Amino acid sequence: MHATGIDVSQTRTDMTAITSISPRPANSPPAAREPGSDGLGWSEFWRKEDWWAVWVGLATVAVAYAFYARGGSIGWIAVSPARWSSGDQLISHFAANAWRYVAQFVVFATVFTVALTAIGHRAGAFLGSFVLVYLLSLAIFALGAWDKAQYYNLEPPLVALLAGLLISNVIGVPDALRSGFRVEFYVKLGIVLLGATLPFTLIIWAGPVAILQASIVSIVTFSVIFVTARKLGLDHRLAATLGAGGAVCGVSAAIAIAGAVRARKEDPPIAITLVVLWAIVLIFALPLAARALGLSTGVGGAWIGTSEFADAAGFAAAQAYGGLAGPATGITGTADQAVWSYTLIKVVGRDVWIGIWALVLSIISVTYWERSETGGTVEYGQIWWRFPKFVVGFLVASVLVTLVTQGVSYADYDRLVKPGLIAPITTLRTWAFTFSFLSIGLTTRFRDFAPAGGRPAIAFTAGVIVNLVLGFVLSVLVFGQYWTDLAR
């Protein structure tokens, strides 16, 4: 029996019970239904978070280019704290740029409110919450710009996560203030903006190796978790949900596979608990281990991309590790290389395959695990339904910026394109990621974790260990030179 009192080794829903299910009692509340859940169709374009991240991200790139093409820049609105060494400098910066920050907040708040109310959030609740997110992010940004921040290991992504965890679990946040903690929306927006700063030629060049490396690790990790879970007597569907959570893209994969294989309602929370706990541990552990091993930023990012679970968690670790580069630490490479290699492995190599995993596992589920159950259709369309659509925005942004900068000399790229177009987009991307890292901490409440039980924890941890070791071997020993040379 499992800690919740649920027998996790139960092999299937008792189908004899199906015919005895009573209709919903007349006085019971109606089941909450996703608007238009009779098939999203075209409405998916304005009712899913992924698509809003695409629209907002691509619109930002388009506006940035429009300004750049006319000899201007969106740099005025893409403001962030400048490097400072004394409190006076910081105060002077804020005094001189107060209106820019006000304008930036208004733009962020307006755009995000439109996007999030379109998918079902309440505008008032979001706005109140976003004030908190913005102000905390501004403080974290300012701390990261301190010239002693690296010396004291005050990497902004890690500070954001810790601050969020502390506020959420020690101080507490009223539920009314939680609407603005949208980890996934912010990180997806950041990924689309990241596409604009990542040359498409680099994606083409490095993509195949990223896919190969990620596929090896994903298949091996899934197999280890699944087989271990089955050996421990866990149900097929829980085993698959755990396996996907550890092998593909964390909580998102776990929830996608749980739906594809018709997991018991208790299964996703078990996977969520294990994924989130391990992901938080690895956010801190992977940059520390990579630093101790003296890995270049490209290699460190690749290892993080191979071994972290959720996108937002991995970006926090990769950005933190990239921020360590420099003579003071002896870590070679650039901050961008860590984020780029991470993105190639995680987004291009792992995330995009979630629909395929869901299809394959649903076929196995329908044909072998629950043959006696009705309703067992194989839905080929889920390859697209479950496709993480923000990846489309990421690729389109990359293609657009690559095309408009085609033929520009290196000298002109550094002199004109970088400060006028790429740098402001990079700053806005960093804001989006900071909102996301902070929101991870603010949304993670330890008291909300479902008791996972010993056997799921053992199976998942076995996968984590294999994932870490295999990820290291591939990122450092097999493809190390490749990731070190990335974009050099």
Add this chain to the structure above:
Amino acid sequence: MRWPFGQVARKTPATAGQCRTCAHFDNAPATLEAEFGNLASMSSGFASVRAEDGICRARNIYLSSRAGCTSHHAVGV
């Protein structure tokens, strides 16, 4: 057009309604985020990967809105 696994697809009784029109089916993103603690801390109920999956309150399973069973209870019936 005949798909591989077409025989599997035919397992759904022709008369069975799909979960998306069943009173037992619950797939509101906010409800799922509330029900699955910490789902929103590293994913989202509003994400594309979730498609339209939801919880069958009658059988306590998490499944696609396109699934169905013989105990389908149409909304409003």
